[in-house]
Amino acid sequence: MMEEVTLEFFKRIQELISRSVAVEHLEVDSSTILGALDVSYSNGVAFCGAVVWRLSEEVPLKKVVQSAPVNYPYVPGLLYVREGPIMFSTVRSLDPKPSVLLIDGHGLAHPRRAGLASMVGVLADVPTIGVAKHILFGDVVRHNERELIFVDDEPVGIVCTGDDGRTFYASIGHRVDMTTIIDLLEISGWRYPPHLSEAHSLARSAAVSAERSERA
DNA sequence: GCGACAG
DNA sequence: ATCTTGTCGC
Numbered sequence: 111m112m113e114e115v116t117l118e119f120f121k122r123i124q125e126l127i128s129r130s131v132a133v134e135h136l137e138v139d140s141s142t143i144l145g146a147l148d149v150s151y152s153n154g155v156a157f158c159g160a161v162v163w164r165l166s167e168e169v170p171l172k173k174v175v176q177s178a179p180v181n182y183p184y185v186p187g188l189l190y191v192r193e194g195p196i197m198f199s200t201v202r203s204l205d206p207k208p209s210v211l212l213i214d215g216h217g218l219a220h221p222r223r224a225g226l227a228s229m230v231g232v233l234a235d236v237p238t239i240g241v242a243k244h245i246l247f248g249d250v251v252r253h254n255e256r257e258l259i260f261v262d263d264e265p266v267g268i269v270c271t272g273d274d275g276r277t278f279y280a281s282i283g284h285r286v287d288m289t290t291i292i293d294l295l296e297i298s299g300w301r302y303p304p305h306l307s308e309a310h311s312l313a314r315s316a317a318v319s320a321e322r323s324e325r326a
Numbered sequence: 327g328c329g330a331c332a333g
Numbered sequence: 334a335t336c337t338t339g340t341c342g343c
Binding site for chain 2: 148149151184185186187189192193214215216219220225226227240242243244245246247279
């Protein structure tokens with residue numbers, strides 16, 4: 111558990127960074143370079159898996175894994191403290207630089223409007239979209255045929271249910287708008303982004319192989 | 327005070 | 334997230 115003063119400190123940073131979040135339209139087409147990030151853990155070490163794709167292709171352009179010791183516990187609302195640093199480092203190592211990043215977590219659908227996706231997006235100056243498996247904050251409202259997530263009476267995300275019945279939550283991270291998110295989900299057939307599934311298995315397998323070499 | 331709570 | 338146990342499908 112973190113000290114109260116430490117929690118307040120990290121929350122204050124979040125509030126300031128949230129003011130720098132830009133909501134603007136980003137065009138996505140077949141030439142878009144899409145990146146996906148996820149983190150796995152093993153024995154106190156975090157492994158960040160990153161996969162880069164050309165939206166028009168079915169095979170990733172590049173796969174990268176970075177690892178670093180875990181320095182902070184998971185605290186709801188402060189995931190960025192735990193996963194932000196290694197994601198930030200991994201994003202900077204990406205070449206080519208993705209035109210937009212999918213990040214495992216929320217963006218503006220957050221009590222301080224600055225989830226992991228927004229924090230990484232602003233700090234790395236890269237467009238980001240947060241994609242989480244569970245809701246953290248915001249009001250889900252039916253709007254025509256879709257379920258939108260509202261924060262401060264503003265639509266910041268959308269609730270989706272893939273063909274497999276699994277629900278996920280996509281929200282604005284940085285430098286994208288709802289149209290960008292909807293366009294991207296449309297292209298993916300409204301199912302959980304396979305790019306993130308790939309990043310997850312990449313990070314997980316890195317963690318598992320690290321466990322094996324440690325036991326040996 | 328109690329329940330909720332990304333990963 | 335991770336760990337553990339049990340069931341299902343290829």
